[in-house]
Amino acid sequence: MIELTKLDGTTFYVNPHQIEYIECNPDTTLVMLSGKRLIVLEDYDTIFKKIVDYRRLIGAFKNEE
Secondary structure (H helix, E strand, O other), X not given: OEEEEEOOOOEEEEOXXXXXXXXXXXXXXXXXXXXXXXXXXXXXXXXXHHXXXXXXHHOHHHHOO
C-alpha cells in the first residue's frame, strides 16, 4: 500500500495494483480499476516514485526481469 493525501489533508492508503491510470488535470486524479476516482495532493512524479518503492519492497520487480 502507498500513502497518499486527500485534498483536505487527511492521509489514506491505496493498493497501487488497483490503479488503472493517473490523470493530471491540473489536480492529480487516480482512476481505479473499479472506476472510482481519487483526487490527491501528490503530483505524478511523487506517486510514481512511491509505486516503484513499494514494488521494490515487495519484490515485484524480480518477477518482471
